[in-house]
Amino acid sequence: xxxxxxxxxxxxxxxxxxxxxxxxxxxxxxxxxxxxxxxxxxxxxxxxxxxxxxxxxxxxxxxxxxxxxxxxxxxxxxxxxxxxxxxxxxxxxxxxxxxxxxxxxxxxxxxxxxxxxxxxxxxxxxxxxxxxxxxxxxxxxxxxxxxxxxxxxxxxxxxxxxxxxxxxxxxxxxxxxxxxxxxxxxxxxxxxxxxxxxxxxxxxxxxxxxxxxxxxxxxxxxxxxxxxxxxxxxxxxxxxxxxxxxxxxxxxxxxxxxxxxxxxxxxxxxxxxxxxxxxxxxxxxxxxxxxxxxxxxxxxxxxxxxxxxxxxxxxxxxxxxxxxxxxxxxxxxxxxxxxxxxxxxxxxxxxxxxxxxxxxxxxxxxxxxxxxxxxxxxxxxxxxxxxxxxxxxxxxxxxxxxxxxxxxxxxxxxxxxxxxxxxxxxxxxxxxxxxxxxxxxxxxxxxxxxxxxxxxxxxxxxxxxxxxxxxxxxxxxxxxxxxxxxxxxxx
Ligand SMILES: *[C@@H]1O[C@H](CO)[C@@H](O)[C@H](O)[C@H]1NC(C)=O
Ligand SMILES: *[C@@H]1O[C@H](CO)[C@@H](O)[C@H](O)[C@H]1NC(C)=O
Ligand SMILES: *[C@@H]1O[C@H](CO)[C@@H](O)[C@H](O)[C@H]1NC(C)=O
Ligand SMILES: *[C@@H]1O[C@H](CO)[C@@H](O)[C@H](O)[C@H]1NC(C)=O
Ligand SMILES: *[C@@H]1O[C@H](CO)[C@@H](O)[C@H](O)[C@H]1NC(C)=O
Ligand SMILES: *[C@@H]1O[C@H](CO)[C@@H](O)[C@H](O)[C@H]1NC(C)=O
Ligand SMILES: *[C@@H]1O[C@H](CO)[C@@H](O)[C@H](O)[C@H]1NC(C)=O
Numbered sequence: 001x002x003x004x005x006x007x008x009x010x011x012x013x014x015x016x017x018x019x020x021x022x023x024x025x026x027x028x029x030x031x032x033x034x035x036x037x038x039x040x041x042x043x044x045x046x047x048x049x050x051x052x053x054x055x056x057x058x059x060x061x062x063x064x065x066x067x068x069x070x071x072x073x074x075x076x077x078x079x080x081x082x083x084x085x086x087x088x089x090x091x092x093x094x095x096x097x098x099x100x101x102x103x104x105x106x107x108x109x110x111x112x113x114x115x116x117x118x119x120x121x122x123x124x125x126x127x128x129x130x131x132x133x134x135x136x137x138x139x140x141x142x143x144x145x146x147x148x149x150x151x152x153x154x155x156x157x158x159x160x161x162x163x164x165x166x167x168x169x170x171x172x173x174x175x176x177x178x179x180x181x182x183x184x185x186x187x188x189x190x191x192x193x194x195x196x197x198x199x200x201x202x203x204x205x206x207x208x209x210x211x212x213x214x215x216x217x218x219x220x221x222x223x224x225x226x227x228x229x230x231x232x233x234x235x236x237x238x239x240x241x242x243x244x245x246x247x248x249x250x251x252x253x254x255x256x257x258x259x260x261x262x263x264x265x266x267x268x269x270x271x272x273x274x275x276x277x278x279x280x281x282x283x284x285x286x287x288x289x290x291x292x293x294x295x296x297x298x299x300x301x302x303x304x305x306x307x308x309x310x311x312x313x314x315x316x317x318x319x320x321x322x323x324x325x326x327x328x329x330x331x332x333x334x335x336x337x338x339x340x341x342x343x344x345x346x347x348x349x350x351x352x353x354x355x356x357x358x359x360x361x362x363x364x365x366x367x368x369x370x371x372x373x374x375x376x377x378x379x380x381x382x383x384x385x386x387x388x389x390x391x392x393x394x395x396x397x398x399x400x401x402x403x404x405x406x407x408x409x410x411x412x413x414x415x416x417x418x419x420x421x422x423x424x425x426x427x428x429x430x431x432x433x434x435x436x437x438x439x440x441x442x443x444x445x446x447x448x449x450x451x452x453x454x455x456x457x458x459x460x461x462x463x464x465x466x467x468x469x470x471x472x473x474x475x476x477x478x479x480x481x482x483x484x485x486x487x488x489x490x491x
Contacts, residue, residue: 109130205358228274303327306404
């Protein structure tokens with residue numbers, strides 16, 4: 001990452017403004033831009049050396065809007081907490097800009113980020129405003145003269161972070177982790193952490209918090225919204241008022257810690273954490289996390305991993321690798337459905353002493369035998385696995401790609417997991433993307449090469465989508481199947 005080297009960045013942007021706009025070239029570091037008016041333009045020079053180029057400052061000097069370098073070579077627009085260099089908000093366009101090319105931010109009724117060809121990377125849609133300012137809260141606000149309510153504000157489109165006094169409502173888009181694998185969504189009476197599979201078509205929940213005093217059965221009760229409070233808690237309130245229906249209190253709640261800046265971020269490991277920054281601090285301090293134990297995080301040991309509580313060690317579900325570093329398997333980008341009720345070929349891994357950390361959130365069936373549980377999954381192409389509890393007769397179905405399971409020292413807890421058979425000429429990404437004739441050609445001796453090409457294509461695609469920290473695909477040979485697809489749990 002990059003440090004908070006504000007001075008060179010500021011110097012760089014002053015120079016840019018002199019060249020690119022009508023702002024007179026007498027700006028010193030003290031005359032920082034605090035407001036954008038119609039006609040404003042700032043440019044990012046191709047390949048700039050500072051990782052953040054501020055354009056607009058909050059009056060308190062703590063936050064700035066500017067061009068942010070993402071990863072090694074991408075460009076985004078961001079609101080950054082300057083003391084920590086942490087981006088609190090990012091525009092996150094579907095297609096990120098390229099840091100090695102020029103880019104332009106203009107304000108003309110709305111904010112628009114364009115690439116050198118004039119292609120629009122991002123803009124505030126349907127906005128008519130006279131000024132754009134960054135508030136002391138870090139909220140970027142576009143407003144008309146004489147109007148109190150904003151035409152547009154960044155608080156309404158969070159990326160992975162909420163800050164003090166930012167309302168997170170049922171109509172706010174979800175928080176999405178930087179690696180785009182996790183989301184925080186609000187339901188009418190609850191908030192939930194979810195995994196994102198198949199480009200968001202499957203979003204299984206792995207953590208849920210229902211507002212204590214909300215009444216889910218009362219249809220006329222308004223939905224809840226959440227807000228981070230300076231006193232050290234995340235409050236849930238009924239919309240249209242300030243009636244508090246629940247409090248998630250942080251470790252510092254009892255300390256009456258005033259004057260610190262707080263944020264709540266959906267981190268790349270899928271945990272939701274609160275942090276605070278005290279004046280003169282060197283780093284953020286975390287005082288809340290939604291999920292306490294590493295093994296309860298949904299992907300702590302990667303796909304087909306097994307997390308052993310206590311030591312929080314990682315194994316692979318099939319026991320085949322002695323190495324403990326994830327992942328055991330690459331992540332799946334599509335289900336096993338081949339159309340017309342057909343299912344693609346798969347191998348099976350069976351394992352005793354396994355459970356799922358968030359099984360209450362999985363579809364389940366009761367009064368099953370291990371074999372019936374397996375059958376409920378085996379024939380269904382959208383099912384990737386089943387976990388059976390022989391003590392209770394509960395059968396939990398995993399209708400999304402298998403992620404990390406949890407070790408439990410109970411022989412009656414058994415699991416059945418499908419593993420895509422590879423190399424396969426009927427890989428969905430290929431068969432869906434190219435005509436049948438071409439598929440047949442590709443299906444020959446080149447199948448392995450095509451697969452590698454597909455992975456590379458997909459990795460490039462994900463990089464383009466701004467995935468900074470994707471998992472490194474592991475070799476498939478690490479996961480040796482332990483039986484054929486018509487075996488039952490019983491080994
Ligand atoms: C923002 O912060 C600055 C400096 O701390 C202060 O002078 C100003 O009054 C604040 N603005 C608002 C609207 O609170
Ligand atoms: C958040 O919601 C409260 C209560 O509805 C409202 O008073 C406040 O203005 C909202 N804040 C923002 C930044 O929209
Ligand atoms: C349902 O919620 C509304 C709004 O909060 C409240 O006025 C009403 O009394 C509630 N009804 C019941 C049956 O609790
Ligand atoms: C918390 O701190 C503020 C300012 O330091 C003070 O006014 C307030 O009384 C304190 N509250 C409690 C409950 O200690
Ligand atoms: C996996 O390894 C553990 C410990 O090494 C062992 O107890 C267990 O029986 C093995 N499981 C299988 C299915 O081989
Ligand atoms: C499950 O089995 C128990 C005891 O055998 C029985 O009382 C119960 O009704 C069954 N439940 C269902 C949903 O079949
Ligand atoms: C297959 O599993 C999905 C997800 O669990 C379920 O919605 C669907 O009804 C199942 N299909 C059949 C034919 O059982």
